[in-house]
Amino acid sequence: MAGAQLDGGDTARSLAASVLDRLEPLTEVLVSVIGEQNPGYRLVDVVPRNDLWHSCHDNLRRVLQLIGQSGSAEDFSDAARATGRRRAEQQLPLDDVLRSFRLGGRLVWQALTDQARAAGEVNNEAMLDLATRVWEVVDAISAQVAQAYHATERALVRADEQRRASLWEGLLQGRAGDTGFAYEAGRTLRLPISGPYVAVAAAGAGRGDCLEPLGAALERHGSDSAWQLRADALVGLVSLPGRDVTAVTAAVGSVLATAAGVSLVVDGLAAVHTAYRQAVLAMRTVPPGRAEVVGLAERLPEALLLSSPELTEALLHTHLRGLLDLGGEERGFLLETLAAWVASGGSATRSAQVLHCHRNTVLNRIHRIEGLIERRLTGGELPLEWGLIVRALPFLPPPRVP
Known part of the structure; x- marks a missing residue:
């Protein structure tokens, strides 16, 4: 309905103008009706009474003005959009907000019919037209409320995400040394x-x-x-x-x-x-x-x-230069054998169990490695650096393609 032209006749203009003259007492009635028939306001308890009163006053005024004049809902939507924004910021559920507008619509219709009876202006056809007009206006204004509410809700979510992201960045950069920042981040x-x-x-x-x-x-x-x-x-x-x-x-x-x-x-x-x-x-x-x-x-x-890639590279280059120059499958199974050999403390038997091969196969491979790297791996306790070398093997770059 937003943007729809709502034509009003003489009856609508006359009755709406008369009810507008009683806007303050009508506002008091609507505030009481919302308190009695819309329990969400009491349960959530985020809308102060003064805020509710002014919102009811401004929206009743705009609804009655729109009923009595020709124009689009956008032309009279300032109060509705302000209400939608405020209630989203207050985190009052939208269903409760729209229920209050429906209650307001019923109250406006009741006030218009009472005024028509009092003025003797009851005309069945005109009143039917007026009823249609009232609910068209209420629907159009409610759509403006919902639109503003959702837009504000999206903006609040984006702002919250940005705030959380900023707090995370601050934490990961060490800003929590500041007590105020740490408190805000923790909260x-x-x-x-x-x-x-x-x-x-x-x-x-x-x-x-x-x-x-x-x-x-x-x-x-x-x-x-x-x-x-x-x-x-x-x-x-x-x-x-x-x-x-x-x-x-x-x-x-x-x-x-x-x-x-x-x-x-x-x-x-x-x-x-x-x-x-x-x-x-x-x-x-x-x-x-x-x-x-x-x-x-x-x-x-x-x-x-x-943490020290240059030292790791130097360690590997110094101890495994000839072996790392190999390509293909041979390099792979020789490195696997070396890892098992070091992990077992230089035991051919335990290495063979891990590699699922004969101990002589292990020894042959170790002798091949010794020839390539020009270092002894047999006949004594392995130096400490071999443990580090083996731990670095999983991070080696792939062999060069010949």
């Missing part, structure tokens, strides 16, 4: 300011449908959490009353099927920027192509290697 995200925390970082942009299961899984372990979908990762903050990082890691792993990292424990929101960097580093220790949730505490050697 908005519904997290405690102090106490132990871990951060979680999961690869990929993530999906919104995983957020509720993540929160529920962590609540079962007594942990509150907040999550943010970023462009390249899903980030979470998890309060940790029991400091049980293992339980958090398992809970996150029960929901996410992607690479994810969990930080070390930090103290309070002021330190979550450190936890975030740690979580991202832990996530990077998951080998490419694997879906696994790991804690940084379990991956410190790998994290150290990833």
